[in-house]
Amino acid sequence: MKVDIRVDRRAVSIRDDPDAGHRMSGAADSNFGCVVRFFASMFPARRFGGGALAVYLDGQPVVDVWTGWSDLSGEVPWAADTAPMVFSATKGMASTVIHRLVDRGLIDYDTPVADYWPEFGANGKSDLTVREVMRHRAGLSGLRGATWDDLLDHVVMEDRLAAAAPGRLLGKPAYHALTYGWLLSGLARAVTGKDMRVLFREELAEPLGTDGFHLGRPPAGSPTRVAEIIMPQNIVGSGLVNALAQRVAIGLSGGYRSLYFPGMIAAVQGDIPLLDAEIPAANGVVTARALARMYGALANGGEIDGTQFLSSELVAGLTGQPSLQPDRNLGLPMPFHLGYHSIPFPNVMPGFGHVGMGGSVGWNDPATGLSFALVHNRLLTPLVMTDYGGFVALYRLIRQAAERVRKRGFHPVTEYGAPYSEPGAVAG
Incomplete structure (x- = not known):
């Protein structure tokens, strides 16, 4: 595929084969x-979906690009307001909500x-702190037989977790793949009386x-459009896959127990039924620009466009300590650390953020004032290893470019996408 790229201080235009x-x-x-x-190379053909990349430096946008296709058939181009479900990258957003409440003195x-x-104090949890929950040490990672109907009702899941007894991993790092979101919500x-x-x-x-943050399906009239998930739609009889996953979940792995639920495969196919639930650990729908903007504030002392999104004192405490201790799940x-994770290997991914299943990610490095978000709609495609390794290579290129910028200066790019508006005020 021949790609013609034209870059100047203000815009980048990339076109491949017109056909x-x-x-x-x-x-x-x-x-x-x-x-x-490099980002363009991640989407070589229409069957591999699409995505978007945004980069902020010192609270200013320096990259805001998108490409590819937002639907399974490769007919609907990715647009300025296309947003995929980003799976566990949602946890970074839910955690930031809690930090905003902490900043106002509503939570400690x-x-x-x-x-x-x-x-929540039932069954031996009366002393479990907010910090321990946000570090995935609550001992509540297992879904404990939750049905699809249960998962569709976030209040039911919150009540179940409040009444549950912690398991043997209480106090130990054990990734709460889905329950983390309901613990926070x-x-x-x-504290607020409001849904997440x-x-x-x-x-x-x-x-x-920005309009680019949603939990679950955006409301009617929102300019944000959900991308379809690109994955096999006929995974060898999903009933067989579900039965096998359930056997593994029950007998072998705490990680599977924290993630598996009946109908797991079907929940992310077609029109993505998972979007009709409220799962603050998994079903966030976000544009790259919005996610990079949030992390851009964290990388810039809590400030974005002259507004103090989070206090500098709180932001200074969000960077955790590196550790090679294995997560039990x-x-x-x-x-x-406080809802975000780091990569404890030198120079691989400096800073912190959250990666989602499939390879969507939001990240920032306060030491360099840099943040980026890569979001896309691929899952279980032949490029799965590229998706997980690609953002590491991409981040290295971003850091190298940022070093050049420090010497040469930069021009913020024009931001795209719809600004924030109340859903009822958006024209349908």
Whole structure:
């Protein structure tokens, strides 16, 4: 595939074979030309979906580009307001909501969760603190037989977790793949009286001035359009896969027990039924620009466009310590600190953020003032290893470009996408 790339200080335009109907859109500072080229190579043909990349430096956007296709058939181009479901990258957004409440004095990290949410004190959890929950040490990672109907009702899941006894991993790092979100939403509801879906709008989208944050399916009239998930639609009889996954979940792996539920495969196929639930650990729908903007504030002392999104004092405490201690569910070192994770290997991924299943990611490095977000709609395709390794290579190129920018200076790019607005005020 021959790709023609033209980059200047204000915009980047990329076009490939006209017969493919494939087009790169957006803008980037010229120092990031190699970053844009690498990003373009991640979407070689229409059957491999599409995605978007955004980079912020010192609170200013320097890359905002998108390409590829948002539907399974490869007929609907990715647009400025296309947003995929980003799976566990949602946890970074839900955690940021809690930090906003902490910043206003509504929550304290070292106070027991039960002080805010009395029902949570049942069965030996009365002393479990907010900090321990946000570090995935609550001993509540297992779904414990939750049905699809249960998962569709976030209040039911919050109540189940409040009444549950912690398991043997209480106090130990054990990734809460799905329950993490309901633990945070139960806490947030106890403090504010609001669903996490509402708080995504009020605590993220509104102060950051973008429509690009949603928990679950965006409301009617929203300019944000959900991308379809590119994955096999006929995985060898999903009933067989589900039965096998359930056997593994019950007998072998805490990691599977934290993730598996009946109908798991079907929940992310077709029209993505998972979007009709409220799962603050998994079903966030976000544009790259919005996610990079949120992390851009964290990388810039909590400030974005002259607005203090989070206090500099709170932001200074969000960087955790590196650790090679394996997570009991993941089997890999994945140090969590206040809802975000880092990669404990030198120079691989400096900073912190959250990666989602499939390879969507939001990340920032306060030491360099740099943040980026890569979102796409691929899952279980032949490029799965590229998707997981690609953002590491991409981040290295971003860091190299940022070093050049420090010497040469840069021009912020024109931002695209719809600004924040109340759903009822958006024209249908």
